[in-house]
Amino acid sequence: MTSGAKPGYVRPLNFRRGSVELAHGGGGRAMAQLIDELFMAAFDNPALRKGNDQAVVEPPPGRLVVATDSHVVSPLFFPGGNIGSLAVHGTINDVAMCGARPLALTAGFILEEGYPLADLRRIVESMSEAASAAGVSVVTGDTKVVERGKGDGVFINTTGIGVVPPGLELSGDRARPGDHVLVSGPIGDHGVAIMSLRESLGFEAPITSDSAALHELVAAMLDEVPQVRCLRDPTRGGVAATLNELSRQSGVGIVIREEALPIREAVDAACELLGLDPLYVANEGKLLAICPPDASERLLAVMRAHPLGSDAALIGEVIEDSHGFVQMETAFGGTRNVDWIAGEQLPRIC
Amino acid sequence: MTSGAKPGYVRPLNFRRGSVELAHGGGGRAMAQLIDELFMAAFDNPALRKGNDQAVVEPPPGRLVVATDSHVVSPLFFPGGNIGSLAVHGTINDVAMCGARPLALTAGFILEEGYPLADLRRIVESMSEAASAAGVSVVTGDTKVVERGKGDGVFINTTGIGVVPPGLELSGDRARPGDHVLVSGPIGDHGVAIMSLRESLGFEAPITSDSAALHELVAAMLDEVPQVRCLRDPTRGGVAATLNELSRQSGVGIVIREEALPIREAVDAACELLGLDPLYVANEGKLLAICPPDASERLLAVMRAHPLGSDAALIGEVIEDSHGFVQMETAFGGTRNVDWIAGEQLPRIC
Numbered sequence: 219m220t221s222g223a224k225p226g227y228v229r230p231l232n233f234r235r236g237s238v239e240l241a242h243g244g245g246g247r248a249m250a251q252l253i254d255e256l257f258m259a260a261f262d263n264p265a266l267r268k269g270n271d272q273a274v275v276e277p278p279p280g281r282l283v284v285a286t287d288s289h290v291v292s293p294l295f296f297p298g299g300n301i302g303s304l305a306v307h308g309t310i311n312d313v314a315m316c317g318a319r320p321l322a323l324t325a326g327f328i329l330e331e332g333y334p335l336a337d338l339r340r341i342v343e344s345m346s347e348a349a350s351a352a353g354v355s356v357v358t359g360d361t362k363v364v365e366r367g368k369g370d371g372v373f374i375n376t377t378g379i380g381v382v383p384p385g386l387e388l389s390g391d392r393a394r395p396g397d398h399v400l401v402s403g404p405i406g407d408h409g410v411a412i413m414s415l416r417e418s419l420g421f422e423a424p425i426t427s428d429s430a431a432l433h434e435l436v437a438a439m440l441d442e443v444p445q446v447r448c449l450r451d452p453t454r455g456g457v458a459a460t461l462n463e464l465s466r467q468s469g470v471g472i473v474i475r476e477e478a479l480p481i482r483e484a485v486d487a488a489c490e491l492l493g494l495d496p497l498y499v500a501n502e503g504k505l506l507a508i509c510p511p512d513a514s515e516r517l518l519a520v521m522r523a524h525p526l527g528s529d530a531a532l533i534g535e536v537i538e539d540s541h542g543f544v545q546m547e548t549a550f551g552g553t554r555n556v557d558w559i560a561g562e563q564l565p566r567i568c
Numbered sequence: 569m570t571s572g573a574k575p576g577y578v579r580p581l582n583f584r585r586g587s588v589e590l591a592h593g594g595g596g597r598a599m600a601q602l603i604d605e606l607f608m609a610a611f612d613n614p615a616l617r618k619g620n621d622q623a624v625v626e627p628p629p630g631r632l633v634v635a636t637d638s639h640v641v642s643p644l645f646f647p648g649g650n651i652g653s654l655a656v657h658g659t660i661n662d663v664a665m666c667g668a669r670p671l672a673l674t675a676g677f678i679l680e681e682g683y684p685l686a687d688l689r690r691i692v693e694s695m696s697e698a699a700s701a702a703g704v705s706v707v708t709g710d711t712k713v714v715e716r717g718k719g720d721g722v723f724i725n726t727t728g729i730g731v732v733p734p735g736l737e738l739s740g741d742r743a744r745p746g747d748h749v750l751v752s753g754p755i756g757d758h759g760v761a762i763m764s765l766r767e768s769l770g771f772e773a774p775i776t777s778d779s780a781a782l783h784e785l786v787a788a789m790l791d792e793v794p795q796v797r798c799l800r801d802p803t804r805g806g807v808a809a810t811l812n813e814l815s816r817q818s819g820v821g822i823v824i825r826e827e828a829l830p831i832r833e834a835v836d837a838a839c840e841l842l843g844l845d846p847l848y849v850a851n852e853g854k855l856l857a858i859c860p861p862d863a864s865e866r867l868l869a870v871m872r873a874h875p876l877g878s879d880a881a882l883i884g885e886v887i888e889d890s891h892g893f894v895q896m897e898t899a900f901g902g903t904r905n906v907d908w909i910a911g912e913q914l915p916r917i918c
Contacts, residue, residue, distance in 0.1 A: 285708060
């Protein structure tokens with residue numbers, strides 16, 4: 219994030235009535251001003267203050283991890299967060315799922331001409347708060363502006379880097395027959411919060427996104443149970459897609475029990491109304507964990523002791539199956555395949 | 569980049585007549601297929617093949633550097649490259665400008681529903697070729713799809729990480745009065761190539777973007793002249809904006825000589841026609857270097873010995889000036905201020 223406006227030359231940005239202009243992405247004084255008065259003000263830290271086009275980070279020992287996510291969620295604001303906090307949580311979670319401690323984030327904005335500066339500031343401030351709360355800095359960034367009608371308000375790419383402590387080896391290909399499958403809490407909250415808003419479903423109490431940074435939960439889990447095989451956050455495609463990914467990567471099958479799946483009543487009811495299956499609905503503050511069977515009781519206890527895992531549950535186990543099928547024992551005693559969804563269930567959910 | 573389609577379940581993507589669908593961003597089988605048949609095929613490397621949501625990189629000793637760039641160039645294809653090669657070069661250059669060796673790139677795609685898969689493949693293949701040529705892998709990525717009319721074909725975020733060898737300290741705040749200012753070659757090529765295309769200027773020989781990865785030129789320069797104070801690539805806002813940034817960061821003035829600025833004849837002529845000042849036009853394969861005066865001759869020789877610096881020139885020097893003004897001695901013997909541009913000269917140039 220390079221900034222360079224000479225202060226005092228221009229009047230301050232109007233965060234009450236102003237809007238994004240093409241000039242804010244042009245590399246000149248207007249861009250420098252947006253960076254100074256908005257991004258630097260919100261994200262202020264020594265790396266950003268250097269004003270270079272890149273940031274220098276001193277990593278502790280360990281393997282370096284990098285994860286990237288572009289966020290296009292619509293609408294931009296929703297119960298429980300907005301695209302800014304979501305962009306921070308989503309990328310921290312991708313970094314954390316291999317056991318890494320997140321170190322730094324980058325932020326790339328694609329803004330649409332005409333977007334209100336007031337709303338942009340709310341988004342940037344949410345990013346900043348989410349990053350501070352997670353103990354991570356936004357160390358460098360980039361701003362582009364596209365013409366009206368060539369974007370959709372705000373898109374944000376966040377890329378995260380982190381460090382895996384020596385000795386830790388988590389990966390989606392490490393699940394073994396007999397392993398247990400755990401989820402950290404009720405599923406479907408984020409996707410249903412977004413869809414309820416889009417469909418203007420008026421619930422008595424609005425359903426709130428579960429958007430949250432999970433790295434501290436992960437650290438607590440791995441401190442106590444380093445035998446965990448793999449962790450993954452079931453975002454787009456939901457628990458169903460994530461279990462299918464893991465079974466494919468590990469070359470195993472997975473069987474889950476419908477009755478064991480934690481689902482909030484309101485989410486269940488909304489899914490019914492919206493014609494959604496909660497297994498396929500995105501989460502933004504949940505994780506799936508696979509661990510050896512003799513470690514699952516201890517792991518569950520650690521998860522339940524953390525505020526972000528208080529409703530954690532053991533939902534199934536890994537079985538031998540070279541086809542990599544995921545199956546569910548239903549509440550009625552039958553078994554059904556939990557397949558990939560073929561198409562788009564929920565567009566622009568994150 | 570997580571992939572998980574079970575092979576053989578769906579027919580292959582139609583790269584001749586197919587187009588991007590919302591389902592390609594939905595987290596289900598269609599997305600897994602796009603990742604497998606397009607991104608994995610183009611970027612294939614061990615980190616990607618792991619199929620996790622993040623990549624693990626083993627950095628050599630040194631300080632870690634991270635840079636991010638979202639690319640929204642329009643049109644997507646231009647003489648000398650396309651958004652894919654540009655996204656690779658742009659981010660490698662931001663990493664390289666602090667003397668770092670680039671290690672890995674991430675790629676985040678925001679695709680517009682309906683964009684032809686054939687064109688997307690050309691873009692992805694250009695990215696892959698540019699990355700291979702630079703010796704850098706795309707280790708992880710992300711794909712989002714937005715509805716028709718909510719994007720503009722393809723936006724690409726690339727984030728790069730690299731390592732600065734111990735002992736090297738380059739930063740925009742290190743310019744000192746007396747230092748010399750060098751440029752690695754003719755200025756304005758990229759911006760003029762894009763603008764000529766947009767304005768359908770039909771030149772006999774089309775003007776070609778200078779888009780290129782500069783990390784090897786930088787390595788050669790720093791091997792020979794480790795005293796270099798700072799390097800920066802004059803992209804958006806051109807040489808004028810970059811010199812203003814550097815003078816502001818270092819708290820110095822800069823004087824350049826108009827006659828010393830290398831500019832191609834065709835670019836000069838096109839600028840005349842388009843009403844552009846080449847000093848403000850973006851470059852994507854050039855760098856500005858500031859070094860102590862006694863090192864500039866040697867630095868210039870090293871730059872000229874490299875194919876990407878063969879037309880390098882000494883264009884000015886750093887002076888004492890607490891206002892941080894950039895000035896130019898004109899060809900007619902006068903002096904003019906080289907100010908920031910206030911607004912948008914060239915939207916969506918990168």
